Amino acid sequence: MFQRWISSWVYGGALAGILLLVMAPMLVSGWSPPLAATFLLLPAYMLHQYEGL
Secondary structure, three states: OHHHHHHOHHHHHHHHHHHHHHHHHHHOOOOOHHHHHHHHHHHHHHHHHHHOO
16 A cells, blocks of 8 residues: 555645645735745645656
């Protein structure tokens, strides 16, 4: 089972990136713009990893 996680980690990262983007308006509503922009880099990177396959 662990081997399957290792070989398919990119798909899980893509789903986590989508989830973070969906939750972002609720999470970053009270944050400063630079902090919110930094937070949004994480799901962007996660989705980029999926594109690289």
